[in-house]
Amino acid sequence: MNEAQYDYLIVGAGLFGAVFAREATDQGKKVLVIDKRDHTGGNIYCERVEGINVHKYGAHIFHTSNQQVWDYVNRYVSFNHYVNSPVARHEDKLYNLPFNMNTFYQLWGVTTPKEAKEKIAEARAPYADLTPQNLEEQALYLGGRDLYEKLIKGYTEKQWGRPATEIPAFIIKRLPFRFTFDNNYFNDRYQGIPIGGYNALTDALFEGVEVRTGVNYFEDAENLNKLADKVLYTGKIDEFFDCQFGKLEYRSLHFETEVLDEENYQGNAVVNYTERDVPYTRILEHKHFEFGTQEKTVVTKEYPHEFSKDNEPYYPINDETNNALLARYQELAKTAPYADKFIFGGRLADYKYYDMDDTIEAALALTSKELA
Structure with missing residues (x-):
């Protein structure tokens, strides 16, 4: 049998995989990262359009009260002072949120x-x-x-x-009411957007790491697995096991993005549309995340819909049925031959809704356990 070329194969170049890759590399491990998309960064990837960092997969605002996580990301990037203060629109009237x-x-x-x-x-x-x-x-x-x-x-x-x-x-479970004139959506101590966009963060995390994009793990899993002693899988856990117990349910999104020949379209990064007969839930104006002054602007309408094999899974539906199904897959992951070769982590493998700080915290916990 040929000796493995890498200590770890990481399936998925999103934030979770990036943190694990950074930590493993810094501890002298040889790592290969693959992703089926043509870019790194997963859902926090930004596309540069008209000099504006466009959040390709929906708005991402970094916020945390975890000092360890805040210190960690600030090793790699600096953050601006953006504060998320969305506005809700109903019948042409505007309301502050929260x-x-x-x-x-x-x-x-x-x-x-x-x-x-x-x-x-x-x-x-x-x-x-x-x-x-x-x-x-x-x-x-x-x-x-x-x-x-x-x-x-x-x-x-x-x-x-x-x-x-x-x-x-x-x-x-509750509705948060604030009896102050405070439009800051989050209560966390730290908040902002990486200066230069989220690609600056993930590029720094992947510095010196071998990454191959455009590689679908499931098209050549057997040979890819042979490349490394261990595999960190960050994709959908049901898909890893060929959905043998059934498919976990998600809600999905799709986005319609356009460049507008005007400087400022809505005056805010996020405006929610709360009427049922308006098909999208919100409009993002990306330049406002970074206080842009470009002559043009880029806006994205966000449409929620059912998940299918042709679109991305965004929000797990953590009801009793799906959680019971998840438990069966998690139990299977503990059995041979999976327990010794494969480790699972990230929002899709854990079937949890993670904010970015949750993702980093979970990735650091895994690396601490795995690389101890």
Whole structure:
């Protein structure tokens, strides 16, 4: 038998694979990274258009309260001071998000926290005795009808592709109300966009690492596996096992991006469209993520839809059925011959919704365990 050429084959050149590759390389391991796409970076990849870093796979805003993660990414890139402050649009009226004093003023004309709390209590009162059985009832119970119908119902039904009465209540366990005039969407201590875009981060992580793009692992898995002592697989865990127990469910997205011959289209990086009959959920204007002053602008409409083999899996549907199916695949991954050769990690292999800081934290935990 030929001796393996690499210590690790990493399947997937996204953020999780990039962090593992960096750490393994720094510890003297020989690593090969492959990805079926023609670029590295996974879903945080940016495409340069008209001098603007376009978030090709949807908006990505780095935010964290994890000091270790923040220090880690700042080894490789510097961040700007972008703060995510999305705006919601309903029937040509604009509302600030998350729900804060600006929102309550826009909804009801209230100007003090006391007035806002009284208005919310009044709106909730008709639903105080509900035991919520679905998302609609949960939203009414938490915030009342006005807020639900203008800012929650349509957007959520588009996102999940079904009526709110058919969406589990746990999707919105709570509604965060802020009784300050603070439009910062995140509560995390650190936030921003890498100066130069996310490619600057992933390029730095992959520096000195052998990476091959345009390589579909499943088209030559047997030979690729022979190249390394161990394989880190970051793709869909059900696909790795040929979906033998059934397919895990996802929601997907597609994007329509266009260059506009104007300097500023909507005045904000993210504007949500909350009406059900508007087919997209939001419009991104990418230059605002980096305070761009280019003469033209690039905007992207984001459309949610069902996942199929022809599009990307974005959001796992972590209901009881899918979680039970996941557990079967995870148990299979522990058995021979998989346990000694293969390790699994990342949002698709773990079937979890990860923010970028979650991804880095999980990747660092795996490397600490694997490379100890």
